[in-house]
Amino acid sequence: MLKIKDLHAGIDDKEILRGIDLEIKPGEVHAIMGPNGSGKSTLSSVIAGNETYEVLEGDILLDNQSILELAPDQRAHKGIFMSFQYPIEIPGVTTTNFIKTAINAKRKAQGLEDLPAKDMLQMIREKSELLEMDRKFLSRSLNEGFSGGEKKRNEIFQMAMLEPKLAILDETDSGLDIDALKIVANGVNKLKTKDNAVIVITHYQRLLDYIVPDFVHVLHDGKIVKSGGKELAHELEDKGYDWLK
């Protein structure tokens, strides 16, 4: 589904990713771990198409087609979703309105009519229940005044609504207490199918107890220095990252 080939990317002439190779197949969960500054968040931003970063070399393919020339919204229409480490506030725009706009934008790109209000309503009801969300959040300004945990849960709610092909969870566990973590992880697990894939970016092994990865990759200094199964995460938890340098 996703193929990253010798990806080099950076910001302001500074190279952050120095040759990433990664292949993700439908139905897989990949965890990307690594210390601060190793390039984890850069990788997710580059996949999502954040224009702050420049791709210097290599390619990113989604379903065997390069997405490098696509704008972030076009990538989203193709099914890429990123849960932000720091979700952005948009004052005065309710979560409902935001997600409605997002869904209909995607449908429009696919040549579909707007989703009828009653279907949208039904979907909102199901997905908010799945994430045990208080419906009143949906009427509040997007992320404004939300706690860290509320913001992350809202990200996963949006993911649930948008039903992406590839979801990138960027440090979704940060700011979550254990109960919220379980709910979020449970939500992600329920959304998993054999056709979609998840990239979990995390500093800690904690989240991986709940979202169990098929593969774990360790990122260091812009390169994947080690890949393995889920047991690698435990090893990292015990030994830290230093032994991999």
Next chain:
Amino acid sequence: MEPEISDMKYTEDDLKKELETKEYEYGFYTDIESDTFPKGLDENIVRAISKKKDEPQWMTEWRLEAFRIWQKMEEPDWANVNYEKPDFQGISYYSAPKPKKELESLDEVDPELLKTFEKLGISIDEQKRLSGVAMDIVVDSVSVATTFKKTLAEKGIIFCPISEAIQDHPDLVRRYIGSIVPKTDNFYAALNSAVFTDGSFCYIPKGIKCPMELSTYFRINEGGTGQFERTLLIADKGSYVSYLEGCTAPARDENQLHAAVVELIALDDAEIKYSTVQNWYPGDAEGKGGVYNFVTKRGICHENSKISWTQVETGSAVTWKYPSCILKGNNSVGEFYSIAVTNNFQQADTGTKMIHLGKNTKSTIISKGISAGNSQNSYRGLVQINSRAENARNFSQCDSLLMGNKCGAHTFPYIETKNKTAQIEHEATTSKIGEDQLFYCNQRGIDTEKAIALIVNGFSKEVLNKLPMEFAVEAQKLLEISLEGSVG
């Protein structure tokens, strides 16, 4: 501050409503034959307008007096706007669509005109059926259709073209016209007083709550003709009315002058809500053409009465407009809620004046300015507390949102207090649409243009919420249209 939506009940109905908002289209031009006066202005033209309208002698005299005052005045230049001064002798002061015979029903209305209304999404028929809105439509200065008159008449409500009111209700008109905005008030008001060709008149009798939103759609249609509407609205003791005024103009390559005067009178215990959506042609992306909009709007509040101005200003090349309240009566309330959007080379200098004369008077000002392109957007406001105005209160909030780095946002708040018991609060913020906000929206599949519309609508929400429902949808759409192409 009013509690915002977060405190409101959010029912499934609300959710549904929010999900059902529809879109519609703009941008068209109507070809209607016009009967137009020669260009230029002198006493003869003023007399001719009055004669055309079959006005009584007192009205003719009133106009002539205004004309003589206007001749001695100079065009003001204190506003933060730059434009080529209109050539007042190069304008035709009267233009009426043909045929001009009285129209009893919609069947008699020019089909071209009906098409235009349909494009606007305000086909009278539909309005009639669906929303119970009575319309007094002014196209190039002459009312061509008045609906719902009967229903209103049963309640004793008068809602008609002002030319008709001059004929049928001369006492009311004579008593109130120019009482709030005198002929001497300012250059444009004097000009309007001399040459106004139409506009609306509304009278709500004592204790009557007007059962429907009164709505007038003004349009400028004939190239080179100025439009000078005159609106007079009187809410008698204990009455209530909500009045909607919306404007669109087709694209034009020539500056068009618009100088309207609106006078509101809220007698004891009365309440007037006056909402405006203004989207006249703003000129092209290079700043060529566009409407000059120099408007004088003012209301007077008697005891315990309330006047609420809500405006969404997205159009015109140059806007000069300060809907104001004279809080004469004790315990009276004045409100001003405004969204002003400027893009490309538009210039807006708009705000309000709250003049506190009575005791325990209260005013609220919420102004949202959005600037994009090379535009300049100024808020200019005056809060004046008179010496007799014990315990007067004002709250002002002026927020500016900037897009790009070539536009300007300016705030000129003036506060004059002659009474120590006054409580005045002023808050102001300036923000920019952030790259991170745009990327967040983009990542969810929302393109940049739509993202801006979304962010701007959010920014403007406090004011949009003050508009009647059907108007709010239109206004939101307008914000979007106005900012199209504002990012490269």
